[in-house]
Amino acid sequence: MDLYSLTLTDIAKKIKNKEVSIKEVLDSVYSRIEEVEPKVDAYITLTQERAYQKAEELQKKLDNNEDIGVLGGVPIAIKDNICTNGVKTTCASRMLENFTPIYNATVVKKLEEAGAIILGKTNMDEFAMGSSTETSYMKKTKNPWDLTRVPGGSSGGSAAVVSADMAYASLGSDTGGSIRQPASYCSVVGLKPTYGLISRFGLIAFASSLDQIGPFTKTVEDAATMLNVIAGYDKMDTTSANLEKVDYTKALVNDVKDKVIGIPTDFITDGINPDVRKAYDEAIETLKNAGAKIQEVNLEYAKYSLATYYIIATAEASSNLGRYDGIRYGYRAKDFNDLDDLYVKSRTEGFGEEVKRRIMLGTYVLSSGYYDAYYKRAQQVRTLIVENFKKAFENCDVIMIPTAPNTSFKFGAHNASPLEMYLEDIYTVPVNIAGLPGISVPGGFDKEGLPIGIQFISKAFDEKNLLQVAYTFEQNTTYHNEKPTMKEEK
Amino acid sequence: MKEYEVIIGLEVHAELSTNTKIYCNCSTSFGADPNTHCCPICTGMPGTLPVLNEKVVEYAVKAGLATNCEISRFSKQDRKNYFYPDLPKAYQISQYDLPLCIGGHIDINVNGNKKTIGITRIHIEEDAGKLIHDAYTGDTLVDMNRCAVPLIEIVSEPDIRNADEAVAYMQNLKSTLEYLEVCDCKMQEGSLRCDVNLSVRPVGQKEFGTRTETKNLNSFRAIHNLIEFETKRQIEVIENGGVIHQETIRWDDAKGIGYAMRSKEDAQDYRYFPEPDLAPIVLSDEYIDNIKNSLPEMPHIKKERYIEEFGLPEYDAEILTASKYTASFFEKTNSLCNNPKAVSNWIMGDFTRMLNEKEIEIYDSKVTEENLATLISLIDKGTISSKIAKQIFEEMFETGENAKDIVEKKGLVQISDEGAIKQLVEKIVEANPQSVADYKAGKDRAIGFLVGQIMKETKGKANPQIVNKLLLEIINK
Numbered sequence: 001m002d003l004y005s006l007t008l009t010d011i012a013k014k015i016k017n018k019e020v021s022i023k024e025v026l027d028s029v030y031s032r033i034e035e036v037e038p039k040v041d042a043y044i045t046l047t048q049e050r051a052y053q054k055a056e057e058l059q060k061k062l063d064n065n066e067d068i069g070v071l072g073g074v075p076i077a078i079k080d081n082i083c084t085n086g087v088k089t090t091c092a093s094r095m096l097e098n099f100t101p102i103y104n105a106t107v108v109k110k111l112e113e114a115g116a117i118i119l120g121k122t123n124m125d126e127f128a129m130g131s132s133t134e135t136s137y138m139k140k141t142k143n144p145w146d147l148t149r150v151p152g153g154s155s156g157g158s159a160a161v162v163s164a165d166m167a168y169a170s171l172g173s174d175t176g177g178s179i180r181q182p183a184s185y186c187s188v189v190g191l192k193p194t195y196g197l198i199s200r201f202g203l204i205a206f207a208s209s210l211d212q213i214g215p216f217t218k219t220v221e222d223a224a225t226m227l228n229v230i231a232g233y234d235k236m237d238t239t240s241a242n243l244e245k246v247d248y249t250k251a252l253v254n255d256v257k258d259k260v261i262g263i264p265t266d267f268i269t270d271g272i273n274p275d276v277r278k279a280y281d282e283a284i285e286t287l288k289n290a291g292a293k294i295q296e297v298n299l300e301y302a303k304y305s306l307a308t309y310y311i312i313a314t315a316e317a318s319s320n321l322g323r324y325d326g327i328r329y330g331y332r333a334k335d336f337n338d339l340d341d342l343y344v345k346s347r348t349e350g351f352g353e354e355v356k357r358r359i360m361l362g363t364y365v366l367s368s369g370y371y372d373a374y375y376k377r378a379q380q381v382r383t384l385i386v387e388n389f390k391k392a393f394e395n396c397d398v399i400m401i402p403t404a405p406n407t408s409f410k411f412g413a414h415n416a417s418p419l420e421m422y423l424e425d426i427y428t429v430p431v432n433i434a435g436l437p438g439i440s441v442p443g444g445f446d447k448e449g450l451p452i453g454i455q456f457i458s459k460a461f462d463e464k465n466l467l468q469v470a471y472t473f474e475q476n477t478t479y480h481n482e483k484p485t486m487k488e489e490k
Numbered sequence: 491m492k493e494y495e496v497i498i499g500l501e502v503h504a505e506l507s508t509n510t511k512i513y514c515n516c517s518t519s520f521g522a523d524p525n526t527h528c529c530p531i532c533t534g535m536p537g538t539l540p541v542l543n544e545k546v547v548e549y550a551v552k553a554g555l556a557t558n559c560e561i562s563r564f565s566k567q568d569r570k571n572y573f574y575p576d577l578p579k580a581y582q583i584s585q586y587d588l589p590l591c592i593g594g595h596i597d598i599n600v601n602g603n604k605k606t607i608g609i610t611r612i613h614i615e616e617d618a619g620k621l622i623h624d625a626y627t628g629d630t631l632v633d634m635n636r637c638a639v640p641l642i643e644i645v646s647e648p649d650i651r652n653a654d655e656a657v658a659y660m661q662n663l664k665s666t667l668e669y670l671e672v673c674d675c676k677m678q679e680g681s682l683r684c685d686v687n688l689s690v691r692p693v694g695q696k697e698f699g700t701r702t703e704t705k706n707l708n709s710f711r712a713i714h715n716l717i718e719f720e721t722k723r724q725i726e727v728i729e730n731g732g733v734i735h736q737e738t739i740r741w742d743d744a745k746g747i748g749y750a751m752r753s754k755e756d757a758q759d760y761r762y763f764p765e766p767d768l769a770p771i772v773l774s775d776e777y778i779d780n781i782k783n784s785l786p787e788m789p790h791i792k793k794e795r796y797i798e799e800f801g802l803p804e805y806d807a808e809i810l811t812a813s814k815y816t817a818s819f820f821e822k823t824n825s826l827c828n829n830p831k832a833v834s835n836w837i838m839g840d841f842t843r844m845l846n847e848k849e850i851e852i853y854d855s856k857v858t859e860e861n862l863a864t865l866i867s868l869i870d871k872g873t874i875s876s877k878i879a880k881q882i883f884e885e886m887f888e889t890g891e892n893a894k895d896i897v898e899k900k901g902l903v904q905i906s907d908e909g910a911i912k913q914l915v916e917k918i919v920e921a922n923p924q925s926v927a928d929y930k931a932g933k934d935r936a937i938g939f940l941v942g943q944i945m946k947e948t949k950g951k952a953n954p955q956i957v958n959k960l961l962l963e964i965i966n967k
Contacts, residue, residue: 083537096536103530105537204536208766237539238769316766319571322580323534327632343573366571366761375763 003028005483008074008168008222015073018062022055022073022117029075029119033166039147039486041139042160044080045088046120051075054117069115070229076111077161077170080121081128082213083202084108087118091204092136093126095324095331095350105202106234107171107213114229119167122157126352127321128178128206130154131424134411135354143185144484145450149408152182155216159186162216163484169226170216175206176309177404177428179214180440184403184453187442187482189470190216191223192428194460195435196241199234205320207313208239210432219480220441220471224248227463243461251467254475257291261469262396264299271423272405279444279452280402283473287400290476292469297392297399301384305430306422308385311365311378312433318362324350357418382433389434393459398469401427403440403453427455437463439470442479448489451479492729493693496721497701498650498686502663503641504673505617505681506549512616512640513540513583520679524622524633532638534579539767542567546640547590547771549672550614551781553642554591556666556788557609561778565590566770567614571761575632576619584643586762589613590771596666598658607659608647617641642672648687648698653717657710660684661812668814669786683708686716689734690724699724704739704748712743719748792817800830809838815853826863829870836862840880844887856890857883865893877950878902906953908960911944914952915960918943926965937961 003011003025014020030048037043058068078084081091083101085108090096108118125135133141133156141156143149144164151160155172159182162170172179174192183190191214198213205211215226228249233242263284268277288294326332326346333345351359365374392399404424414421431438436457443454454473458466474480511518514531531538554561568586594609619634644663650656664682667673675682689701702720707713716739724734739748787795789811796807810820816837824833837852841862845852865882868874874882874897882896897903905911918940919926929936937958944957 081537089536091536099536101530101535101537103535103538201539202537205767236541238541239539239767315763319569319581319761319763322571322573323536323578325573325575325580327575328533328578329535339575363761366763368759368761371761371763 002032002165004032004165006168007218008071009219009225011168012071012074012225015062016068022059022062023052025073026051026055026075026117029167033119036144036164036166036486040142040144040160040164040166042123042141042151042157042164042166043077043120044090044092044123044138044157047087047118050087051117051119054112058115058117069113070225071111072115074116074168075119076116077119077122077158077167078108079124079155079158079170079172081124081173081204081206082108082171083204084118084121087121089121089204090138091127092124092138093351093355094137096204097137097331099330101202103202105213106199106236107230108202110230110232111171116229122155122161122170124157125154125178126355127204127317128154128173128175128211129317129354129358131177131181131421132409132411132414133157133182135352137352140411143408144486145185145187146408146448146489147486148488149410149450150185152185152404152408154178154182155190156182158216159183159188159190162186162188162218164486165483168218169222171213171230172216173203173206173211173213174428174432175210175212175313176432177425179216180403180428180431180438180453180455181424183216183440184455185408185451187451187453187479187484188216188218189220189223189442189474189480190214190440190453191227192431192438193227193231193463194241194437195432196239197231197437197461197463199232199237199240201234201236205316207316208320209316210309210313212432220439220467220474221249221252223439224252224467224471227467241461246464248463248467251464252471253468254472255291256287256469256472259398259465259469260293260295260396261287262295262297262392262399264297264302264392264399264401267299267302268401269303271426272402273407273446275446276402276405276407276452279446280400280454283400283443283454286476287469287473290472292472295396297396299388299392299399299430301381301388302430304381305385305433306426308378308381308433309425309429310361310422311374312382314358314362315366315375316362318359318366321351321355321359326350354418385430386434389430389436389457397458397465399457400469401455401457402443403427403455407446407448407450407452431457436460437466439466441470441474442482443473443477444479445482449485494690494721494725494728495693496651496717497648497689497691497698498652498656498717499648500646500650500656500659501685501687502644502646502660503683503685504553504644504663504667504675506546506640506642506672507674507681508543508545508549508640510543510545511638512543512546512614513638516638518639520676520681522635524631524635527635528637532578533634540583540765542768542771543640546614547773548781549640549670550590550612550642551773551778552670552672552785553644553667554594554612555778555782555785556670557591557594557596557612557644557663559591559594559609559612561773562588562590562592562771563773563775564588564770567765567768568762569765572758574618575630576621576634576637578619578634578637582616582618583765583768584615585613596659596662598655598662600654600658605649605655607649607655610645610647612642612644615641615643652721653714656686656717657714660710660713665789665812665814669788671786677708677710680706680708684713686713686720688717688720688724690721690728699728700734700736702734702737702739702750704741707741709743712741715743715746716741716748719746723748789817800824800834802830802834806831806834806838810834813852815851819852819859822859823862823866826860827866827870829866832866832869833862836866836883840883841887844884855887857886858890861886861890861892868893868897872904872906872953873897874902874904875950875952875954878904902951904953905948905951906956908956911952911956912960912964914944914947915957915964918947919961919964929965
């Protein structure tokens with residue numbers, strides 16, 4: 001078996017046991033990238049030089065029998081909206097095409113302190129706005145399961161590199177499903193932790209009250225290990241929660257006998273693909289067979305999540321993206337007459353269509369005279385959704401729903417109607433609105449062999465329960481063992 | 491012409507004297523090279539987040555308590571969105587509908603008339619950077635040192651009716667903030683500045699007139715002159731059948747003229763919304779009580795103490811305590827020479843006059859507390875006359891030299907040797923028989939003439955008490 005195809009846990013063990021050198025591991029992954037990347041186009045930037053340098057340092061430490069950390073020598077990819085000191089961080093936008101931060105995101109610092117090696121930066125929807133990675137200014141990332149289809153988004157690159165064995169794990173960000181939906185489309189594990197569990201410092205903001213960083217991995221076990229490394233209070237992010245440290249690998253128990261799984265029947269509507277529906281029903285059976293109690297729960301307000309989301313997220317985005325004005329850094333238009341002209345031209349030329357659409361939406365909903373009707377009401381509905389989940393969790397430990405109503409679609413399929421694309425987030429957005437943790441685990445394939453993801457949701461800061469159920473589901477299924485074809489299916 | 495009533499409300503911005511900025515650890519000190527006091531956070535680089543400096547909350551609460559405000563147990567910060575090159579995030583973090591302090595007031599005293607001016611609110615916010623226009627290249631450059639320096643904005647009720655009241659209100663606020671040590675109040679440097687909202691209406695009319703706003707006035711004089719100017723301008727416009735537009739006035743202090751800027755500013759929509767990167771500010775009663783108990787002795791308390799402890803007249807006590815710096819100068823000087831009334835007289839008299847002439851503050855003067863105490867001691871010991879002391883003080887003020895050194899250098903020691911003075915008195919009496927005769931005939935003024943002659947002979951150095959005593963002795967012999 002090739003080194004690149006191992007899990008994070010296995011490769012970390014092999015390195016620590018000195019069965020392989022870190023350089024051998026890097027060689028394996030980079031040669032895999034060389035082979036597959038031309039087909040998948042998932043990386044925006046590769047950082048070999050730094051990676052090999054880091055590998056050498058870590059190897060020396062290891063040879064001296066020093067501790068190299070939980071992720072010692074493990075190559076990992078980072079979504080290109082997470083700041084890496086000295087490495088371009090573009091948000092897949094023309095606006096930041098040449099932007100190199102002079103600081104690391106807290107998660108990057110934590111990964112490096114744990115011994116991880118950064119392979120490169122992954123492609124994404126521009127400023128994380130999109131569900132297919134098609135809005136990237138840089139390139140079109142293909143789904144490793146069918147190269148004519150999208151990998152999902154916005155963290156499409158991060159999902160694709162793990163799926164195609166071009167990294168053992170990656171970091172993504174999830175504002176409305178941007179980790180879980182591409183994880184579902186690419187058949188990997190994607191975890192969106194509770195809002196506040198992971199520092200957002202260094203994550204280039206899309207919608208500050210919804211954004212959360214999380215890992216893509218090949219297994220639930222790997223997700224727990226990644227979470228152990230990146231979780232925790234950060235004084236640089238006052239919205240991060242100051243809680244006691246938890247060892248999430250303790251949750252890796254194949255047992256759901258005392259767990260109650262909530263099924264929100266009223267929320268799973270007609271828009272769902274029958275194959276996804278079938279996989280979901282099978283998932284219920286799987287957990288039932290494993291001993292879980294299945295309990296119907298009510299999420300009557302969840303259907304308003306999407307409307308709420310497109311007000312709150314765009315409002316915050318319109319403000320967060322104001323700083324890209326062509327003055328201090330980033331794209332500046334060549335010819336302009338005056339200050340206003342400089343602003344207008346730089347932003348018109350520097351941002352793509354979807355970003356501009358959302359900035360306009362957000363500007364509109366915050367405008368005086370409209371604030372109460374849109375933004376304020378959206379915040380009120382948000383409160384209702386939070387309460388709705390709280391109530392549902394009085395009757396269950398973990399809620400299970402599909403990650404997305406459909407499987408991966410062809411490039412350009414939703415070009416005509418952005419609204420159709422927004423509907424792909426229907427099952428993921430409520431989790432962000434309520435600030436809860438959610439995880440997508442491989443849950444089957446449709447008739448065309450495209451992956452389906454099953455999503456688990458728990459109470460805030462209850463990732464242990466979440467991971468235990470996800471782990472049990474994974475251990476009682478085999479979908480995660482399947483590897484993508486890397487072909488153009490018809 | 492109708493009679494008009496002027497309605498004025500002030501928005502005062504005070505830079506808080508915290509060591510670091512409101513959301514990062516950069517220094518707030520004034521006058522550094524451009525863009526040396528900034529970091530990725532205060533320049534709003536992508537991915538960075540603000541972390542509220544707790545000192546800012548503490549200082550703002552102090553200001554709120556000292557101005558009789560209610561302190562909010564729950565307040566939040568909001569984003570005020572607009573584009574300008576000196577605003578790197580394209581929004582200013584401020585407070586919109588839930589400010590830290592609400593509903594206070596301060597008392598002012600204009601020519602003996604006491605009045606209470608309401609304070610609507612005090613909120614915290616960040617300052618913007620500065621644009622520098624390079625005349626040589628024609629470029630406009632941005633200096634971000636001032637970005638995110640903490641400010642409080644103190645908004646008054648429209649209770650002010652004329653320029654004198656506005657200035658008295660500002661002086662009181664300045665004094666209060668200085669006492670609290672939350673703002674250095676250096677108006678020339680812009681650390682205390684004021685926006686004036688002004689409208690006029692015919693006496694008896696209920697509705698307010700349309701107001702204009704003049705931003706960033708940074709001296710009492712500018713505030714006074716602008717108000718006089720703008721009041722006159724508005725009344726003239728109305729009298730001539732014109733209409734006041736809601737607009738911003740730019741005040742040219744040197745020319746004493748305001749220009750209406752037909753800006754779109756009032757039409758600007760700041761799209762305020764709650765800052766999602768910062769948690770709400772929740773204050774406990776205990777926190778507020780602790781700050782309340784740590785407030786320094788405020789002017790009106792200090793005034794009572796001066797009357798009691800130093801036996802000063804109320805008038806003196808009021809003036810000395812109006813400024814923290816003057817009060818501190820007084821107390822230190824008096825601790826060295828123990829003559830409160832003399833110290834008070836010096837500070838309130840020549841010293842203040844000279845400071846005003848030079849337009850400097852007492853802490854910028856070359857005269858130290860030690861020097862003034864020495865001068866007063868020299869008078870008290872009879873080493874110099876008070877007339878000579880005035881000369882010496884002027885020199886001290888100009889050069890900062892020690893009183894003793896000036897006295898020695900210029901030979902200004904008072905002549906108190908009775909033998910020497912007696913000889914002189916006898917000489918003068920002998921030379922002016924007519925004056926002696928006049929005095930004896932009941933013309934007391936003649937004595938003054940004789941004393942003057944003696945002083946002239948000694949260039950003012952003769953001890954006047956001894957001169958008087960000996961002169962009377964000799965004449966009445």
